[in-house]
Amino acid sequence: MVKILIADDHELVRETIAAYLRQTDRFEVFPVSDMTEAGEALAQDPEFDLILLDYRMPGMESLDGIEQVRGLAPDVPVALISGAASTEVARQAMELGAAGFIPKTLAPADLVGAVQVLSSGGTYMPEDALANMTHSLTPREVEVVRGIAGGKSNKEIARDLGVQEVTIKLHVKTLSRKLDARNRTHAAMRARDLGLV
Numbered sequence: 096m097v098k099i100l101i102a103d104d105h106e107l108v109r110e111t112i113a114a115y116l117r118q119t120d121r122f123e124v125f126p127v128s129d130m131t132e133a134g135e136a137l138a139q140d141p142e143f144d145l146i147l148l149d150y151r152m153p154g155m156e157s158l159d160g161i162e163q164v165r166g167l168a169p170d171v172p173v174a175l176i177s178g179a180a181s182t183e184v185a186r187q188a189m190e191l192g193a194a195g196f197i198p199k200t201l202a203p204a205d206l207v208g209a210v211q212v213l214s215s216g217g218t219y220m221p222e223d224a225l226a227n228m229t230h231s232l233t234p235r236e237v238e239v240v241r242g243i244a245g246g247k248s249n250k251e252i253a254r255d256l257g258v259q260e261v262t263i264k265l266h267v268k269t270l271s272r273k274l275d276a277r278n279r280t281h282a283a284m285r286a287r288d289l290g291l292v
Contacts, residue, residue, distance in 0.1 A: 150177035195219035
């Protein structure tokens with residue numbers, strides 16, 4: 096059984112998500128109502144497969160809860176759940192180390208699918224958020240990230256595109272920021288997730 100910790104101060108939302116997940120018989124769900132209870136649950140048992148955190152709830156100022164729970168359970172993936180957060184918030188959450196972003200408006204089947212992906216080590220972002228992130232890349236940046244994904248060095252990509260290597264380095268820096276990537280390898284992985292390569 097996959098063990099999920101859900102922290103959300105809205106009882107109806109928390110219990111509804113828990114019920115959706117439990118009815119599949121694949122998930123063992125532990126709902127809590129705030130960051131204090133989440134911390135207590137993790138202190139007692141840090142062996143969860145996934146932590147779902149509400150964007151706004153008692154004991155959590157905006158996105159700082161992601162860092163709090165990652166400090167308590169560094170090896171457990173954390174995903175943000177929200178009814179109203181923007182794509183920018185989703186992007187910031189990923190920058191802080193969140194594995195995903197789940198809107199509360201997801202259909203039950205999509206919610207279960209997202210949790211399955213996240214609990215098995217993958218990342219999840221809703222289609223519209225991914226589309227917004229993808230649209231921010233220029234055509235040249237897409238060419239560069241495809242080159243990286245193909246295992247090419249900056250020098251090889253520069254030769255292929257007929258530009259200086261320093262220009263490619265600038266593109267890598269910019270597209271890494273846009274894709275919330277830590278380095279060029281991570282950028283290639285994010286590009287694959289976005290369907291760019």
